Amino acid sequence: MQLPPPFIHSLRDLPGFDEAAFVAVHQSDVQVTSVRINPRKIAAPAFQTGYEPVPWTDLGYYLASRPSFTFDPLFHAGCYYVQEASSMFLEQALRQTVDLTKPLKVLDLCAAPGGKTTHIQSLLSKDSLLVSNEVIRSRAAVLKDNIIKWGAPNIAVTNNDPADFAALPGFFDVVVVDAPCSGSGLFRRDETAITEWSEHSVALCSQRQQRILADILPALREGGLLVYSTCSYSKEEDEDILKWLGTEMELEGVALDPEPGWNVVTVKEGSDFGYRFWPHLLRGEGFFMSVFRKKGAAGRPEKYRMKQKPLSVKETGVLARWISTAERQFVIFGGRIYAWPDALCEALDLLAGKMKVVYSGVLVGELVRDKLIPDHALALSGLTPDTVARAALSREEAIRYLQRKELVLEATQKGWQLAVFAGHPLGWMNVLPNRVNNYYPRELRILKERAPGE
Template sequence: MQLPNAFVDMMKPHLGPAWPEFEASYDRPPSRGVRIDRWSVRADDPSRPPILHAVLRHLRGQVPWMPFGFYMDEESVLGKTIYHEAGAFYIQEPSAMAVALAVDPQPGERILDLCAAPGGKSTAIARLMNNLGHLVANEIHPTRVKILAENLERMGAAAAVTNESPGALAKAWPASFHAILVDAPCSGEGMFRKDPQAAKEWSKDSPIVCATRQKDILSSAVEMLLPGGRLIYSTCTFNPMENEQIVAWMEDELGLVVEELPNLPRWSPGRPDFADGRIALTKTRRLWPHLAEGEGHFVARLRKPGAATSVSDSSLDSGRRARAGRERRGEGRSVGLRGTGFKDWQNWLAEICKRPDPSIETPILHKDIYFSDELLGLSVDGIRVLRPGTPLAKREGNRIEPLHGLALRSSPNRFFNVKPLDEQAAIRYMAGDALANDDGLRGFVALEHAGLCLGFAKAVPGRVNNLYPKGWRKQGLISLST
């Protein structure tokens, strides 16, 4: 491909003797990857069902820095299968998989992904902490935030979704998060091979414009960090202005301290010579496409000074105590879910779930939709909240009906009524077809295939009526077993 002349003039001196090899990497196809989410990739891991062999044979080797990441061929059909639709895996550029590892999310933490769409890094964070924390995924663009919400639901990620500017969130949520990821809007130089249009739109002013925007976002982000909290900064670009020089600026202007990142095989240390010889920049990491199989990426982790705030000492704990008090009084958290309404929810959940997730036992109710409460302890006054958590069920008069989000948040063994499907039946289900009721089932049924909960149906005599969301239905999904 033809690289922009101004980009060549900027980067060639930085790379020196490595430039010919770097330039030659653009003659190779871009890297594609898939991150396994619902299945286990290890034979000795009983916590998840084993990865399906029909999927495994479409993968061509493990991503060195991601234990459950794999490479796949450019022409792979995995994205057109029921397994993709059921959230078994997320198709993600391999270098981007390292960012969630840099976040190092811990169960019980409150974490903010500030620039989250389309959701690859948010869903990986949720997976790494087994949905045992409070994750907020924010996206400022109204169209992209809807894509973010759908991906989070598809992957069964426990997360709230907000649609706000970083500045507005900083005013509402000062000193509120244990970790914040800023996967910053950038000039996208690392994506030239994947998206040639990005190369055509790039100009020599792009890094300057982006660096200014990045500083504004980061200034808001640091206000939302708890003392001792960590800020993870990443870009998919090469120039020093948006990478090492931004990290140096965060040390000097925001008072943050660069931390060593976990081992990321095949990644290279950041370049002190790109920012006045600052040695701490060797703790940051770069992926160069001529040195590793992946597109260009940069990642750094910085710590806010102060005594680290444990989960039990944070506002999460006060939120839990307040919720426990409401539970003792038989109340839910939101308007309309109190007293009898809360007992109705508990009774309904006990009828369909054997072992409900703790976070769905005390939901909030908004416009007749029950959501898990992932904003526990955070004020939402003046904040555009697309979803406070996973949509679990809807209330229609005196009835409660399950929603698709509840199925995707759960494994099949959590439900009483489960109907196994083969792959062909699962394809018909996702297309919207009704199914035969050969088992004499009644009521709401969770449908299962290969250890995955595909969604719900309503069993009546002679048939199983399809409850797969109409906006999600797909025609022409590809079978991997034929």
Template sequence: MNFPEAFKTNLSQILGAELPAFLKALESPAPVSVRLNPKKKSELSALKIEGNVSWAKDGHYLQERPFFTEDPAFHAGAYGVQEASSMFLGHVFEKVVDRKRPIKVLDLCASKGVQTTILASLLGENDLLVANEIVKSQLSILKENLLKWGFSNVIVSNQDPETFADLEGFFDVVLVDAPSSGEGLFRTKNAAFSEWSEANVQMHATRQKRLLSAAAMLVAPKGVLIYTTNTYNSTENQENVKWLNRTLDFETMDLEMPTEWAIVKNENCFQFFPHRTKGEGFFIAAMKNLSRDAKFVKGKPDLNRLRREQRAILKDWFRPEVFEELEFLYKNDGNIVAIRTALLADYGSVLRALAKRSSGIEIGIFKGKDFVPSHAFALSDLIAHSIERLEVPAVEAMKFLRKENFEFSTGKDGWLLITYGGNAIGWVKKIGDRINNYLPAEWKIREDLV
């Protein structure tokens, strides 16, 4: 690579004698890594595991990059593709977040939801996760990735961060995975390399201050703000952290880690370099809110509940231990969402504050007295273990995901949950000799099989 001189000068000030090794690492191929979904079964027969990611208990390196679209386990949410360094978020979260009670978490810049799924993996059944992305074109991918992960207590929003004002002090944890100049992605994203300039760095640093300022107001007293970027320079990293601490009464939190991980620690901020660790460039800092009262506006959701006889029909579809904890509410379009009763007040506050959002998990619709389950419900963590399942091999699973005819043997009519590796990939309904595939059209795989 023909690196910009200004970039090399800046990195020489950071790395000193390590600069040649760093530049050489950027010339080498980037490692490929995946992160397993701890709430689903790990069917990884299509992957060639090379080793474990030291700082992520569910992270694994691969020998080569497969064609993930051909692996049904990927579509079932058994794992996600993620750059290894950025998995460090999970380690930081577990070290700095108080889990003695249910918590509310916001991913303010969720993008496609890669980091959001780390948060979903760490949250429990009484925790709430809000995933916000300002770029509307990213929303469908964000929603798809969260549905695959199967965590139910999610609200997805499409708001400018500054429109969250009515949720001041509401969240126990706010993640700002900020858009950056992308220096840490030079060897995986050509655009990051070709578009780099000192002016671009300054532009991103200014935008990041705006994001951090908006995010800080949303953090509850003694809550945590986590800031991450995919870049190396101090302008976007340490300087922004110092600015926030100085301006809004936060302090950077310290945490220990094994020295063999070779992560650079500087003023309680953590930086990954590709010549030291097997991964890309990544920066992270966790900051505690030292002051500020919570001033969020409480609200109540509109409760258009199901009729008693409809709720009775749903009982056999859900895990018994969660069914009694759920409220089932009609949306305006007739779809039904499931929300945990304990979270109704929190949902109400978020829905009151945000205009562009979708809440709860859609479980399906009623057509007369018949319940038609949704694809989101199939992938969720709510579904009863007693629901009739049909395990299929990879070839038949891929035919299902392409909405092609596929072979299986069962004499029973009705709804069947198609699974691969023990994980659900969608619904079919058998009526006599006919099989109806209920995979949504937008989820259909269109690429040709290799």
């Protein structure tokens, strides 16, 4: 791997940079593989290759080798997320600065494909609301799919420009901005990013980051927390943004306390702090994070009464077989039924009126002639009662199911039921007298054929 000389030159005065060690780690073929578990579904990884904890999170693990995630049914069941270890430091930013036991409104502004969003959701209380936004429509669709897989009922996915959130003044307690950047921190994982790097692209990214941050700050309440991060090494996207936030915006820096053994490099700009991750100092890729608290006053969120009409008692009764109706309301958008937690109904309804909401709560399905056609999201939500039929699949059967191939199942009851692997639902199937209809979403199916040894 040949790193651009102007890139290396730009790093020489940065704290923690060691040119020989940095170049050596990029020229080595060592790759770091890490995952983060979904605590709603599993308590520890279930890999045969062995694992050890990522030190700055309670949920992340390094794997001894990289398995085939594509052919692991637990991956498709949303039991874990494959995520770069350094970025899991977000957990420290939240645990050290906010009370995660209280209901919070959190915005993950640049959320696709969903790594930080799923991490945030695992840390929040059940009565907290997480809004996961992505401005690019195709990426918002990927974000939605990953959130459905994660199975969380307290998330809304939006497809808005940061400036649109000015319609929600002071609405959020926490705003996370993992900003679009030049991507130099991921050169080891994506060599094509090297050919796209230039000093010009760094300058453009820095300008875009300032616009994004300036646009989103009105939506953060007074005293609320801003978390800013990039996967870039460039000073223009890291320390310079840190300095700009601390001097031009009504923000004050918040210091974190990383353990010395983590080898996270702390940088200081005036009274503000940033945290650098170098791959020659720790097991992770390049990453930068800073945390601020908002001093300036924000407009108050409007008083609001829910406008969306919930389902009738009769319609709700039809759903009771499929999902517990306690502490949630059911609403219809585009002919499809969504389940919203009671505590979040007004906030979700407000979002539906102000933002481009792609997904919210849990999509239950569609009523057709007083019968529910259950949605894939309901299967992965963890909200289906034990009375819903389940068909336990072997690993080979689970792979065939995920490839949307035909299944031949013995001694199973007829009708709608969950396809389950190792106790974890993968999706729906409808067992008829002479065949099994596979309802795994076509757009999510495994396209590859399984190679020997996978």
